[in-house]
Amino acid sequence: MTTVHLRDDATVAPVADRWPGLALPRPDAVRSWLAERLFRHAVRAMPVRVVFPSGERLGAGGAGSPVMRLVRPATFFHRLGEGATIGFGESYMAGDWTSTDPAGLLTPFAERVAVLVPAPLRSLRRWVDAARPDDERNTVVGARRNIHRHYDLSHDLFAAFLDESMTYSCAWFAPGSDDLYAAQQRKIDGILDLAGVGAGTRLLEIGTGWGSLAIRAARRGAHVTTLTISTEQYESARRRIADAGLDERITVLSRDYRDASGHYDAVVSVEMIEAVGDEYWPEYFATIGRLLVPGGRAALQAITMPHDRMLATLGTHTWIHRYVFPGGQLLSVPAVERNAASAGLAVTERIGLGQHYVRTLNHWRRRFLTNRENLPGLDDVFGRMWEFYLAYCEAGFRAGYLDVWQFGLTNHSRPR
Known part of the structure; x- marks a missing residue:
């Protein structure tokens, strides 16, 4: 697996040295683009606020709602595209996103877990979800x-x-x-x-x-x-x-x-x-x-x-x-x-x-x-x-x- 530096990620390599599972494979533009589209679609009506470094905001949450701060959006969407829910958790481990209330933030995702992916794409999950290893x-x-x-x-x-x-x-x-x-x-x-x-x-x-x-x-x-x-x-x-x-x-x-x-x-x-x-x-x-x-x-x-x-x-x-x-x-x-x-x-x-x-x-x-x-x-x-x-x-x-x-x-x- 080759570790690469994405444009907004200067810390991936040191993290991957200590945690090899967090090393990033070469970016897949299609997967990253699809992950970003699905993420934006999923959070648009959620009672949360997603804040980008640029100041862009997503979500339907108001004042007091849980906040997800994307520190390195490109890396976050890359991990999400490569690993789906595994990538979501790995992004938190690597510091690609932060929250002062992660349990509150994750609750709306848990409430909608069966429908986060639009119905026409659910049949593709068998090719996205990782299989349990024999060991x-x-x-x-x-x-x-x-x-x-x-x-x-x-x-x-x-x-x-x-x-x-x-x-x-x-x-x-x-x-x-x-x-x-x-x-x-x-x-x-x-x-x-x-x-x-x-x-x-x-x-x-x-x-x-x-x-x-x-x-x-x-x-x-x-x-x-x-x-x-x-x-x-x-x-x-x-x-x-x-x-x-x-x-x-x-x-x-x-x-x-x-x-x-x-x-x-x-x-x-x-x-x-x-x-x-x-x-x-x-x-x-x-x-x-x-x-x-x-x-x-x-x-x-x-x-x-x-x-x-x-x-x-x-x-x-x-x-x-x-x-x-x-x-x-x-x-x-x-x-x-x-x-x-x-x-x-x-x-x-x-x-x-x-x-x-x-x-x-x-x-x-x-x-x-x-x-x-x-x-x-x-x-x-x-x-x-x-x-x-x-x-x-x-x-x-x-x-x-x-x-x-x-x-x-x-x-x-x-x-x-």
């Missing part, structure tokens, strides 16, 4: 590699924006409260209640995180086995569990869910299924069914998207796959229900928490912006990438394009 498949080996790329980045990074419980999933705020730590404990209690976890429960947790759920379940009197394939989280969770004096009640295993064995009264998994991948959803639910005793209860917390959008995006490779969650794939509610039913599991309860994720992500983004200067070795591109990631997700939940649910499931299989 991101969630095989037993591939899943460890994918998880390592996200969760093993740095304990300090996650500590910079999570609350003291180190809980990396949607919180559940009590009415009138904005306390993130309390909301995370409320969420954990909710998922444990759905699974009927109490004194003497044999509990399996798929996806340990930093150990907060396992610790809370053990304090209820449960005997917990928790699985993780993240090296950093395995070590951190073991330390936290030891510090809590709960070694005898909690067993932490560095093990893929597919290799789990035993029989459990309850299984819980909080926002881990997003990393399973669509080709392995049947095996994931079958594993839960296999490990649960007859009549046992499971509880999942899962981020979802509309079913039609899930079908339309299966197999595509997005900005979030390339830079944040390789191998990830969100389910829809029907996909959860169908895969569960195929494994002999019935969905008995469903609790929606989508708007709580807006607040959770807003907390995380503000904390990250406050603490990012204290993170050693964090370069500006990574900082913009992580800010864009948190804003991108917040916008999806604000728009209602994304949702998150707690699902209660029961194993209706016959005794073995």
Whole structure:
């Protein structure tokens, strides 16, 4: 790939030296022209303001509307033409555009994601959208590699924006409260209640995180086995569990869910299924069914998207796959229900928490912006990438394009 200097871009080469994915191929005048036309068409009626260095303004937003400032328009449209939505995110990473309210700016885009491209051109998206690379498949080996790329980045990074419980999933705020730590404990209690976890429960947790759920379940009197394939989280969770004096009640295993064995009264998994991948959803639910005793209860917390959008995006490779969650794939509610039913599991309860994720992500983004200067070795591109990631997700939940649910499931299989 050859890096070139565009007329209004004097900083592309240094950025690309540190982040090869941001290197620009030779400009394609047709793609850049088409990207600019589509962008102008898309934003003309949006409640945003797009400001060019020349002073030109686009959008229907008035005073107080989110502002997108194009720093290097030619580079922005070039990236957009070459990479579509991936290019949009890469442009923010590279500083081609800025905003003081990226979540507010991205929300109208998320609300219109299915219609941003005019109908006559939608059939061409299969040639524009990148295909998911084979090396991101969630095989037993591939899943460890994918998880390592996200969760093993740095304990300090996650500590910079999570609350003291180190809980990396949607919180559940009590009415009138904005306390993130309390909301995370409320969420954990909710998922444990759905699974009927109490004194003497044999509990399996798929996806340990930093150990907060396992610790809370053990304090209820449960005997917990928790699985993780993240090296950093395995070590951190073991330390936290030891510090809590709960070694005898909690067993932490560095093990893929597919290799789990035993029989459990309850299984819980909080926002881990997003990393399973669509080709392995049947095996994931079958594993839960296999490990649960007859009549046992499971509880999942899962981020979802509309079913039609899930079908339309299966197999595509997005900005979030390339830079944040390789191998990830969100389910829809029907996909959860169908895969569960195929494994002999019935969905008995469903609790929606989508708007709580807006607040959770807003907390995380503000904390990250406050603490990012204290993170050693964090370069500006990574900082913009992580800010864009948190804003991108917040916008999806604000728009209602994304949702998150707690699902209660029961194993209706016959005794073995």
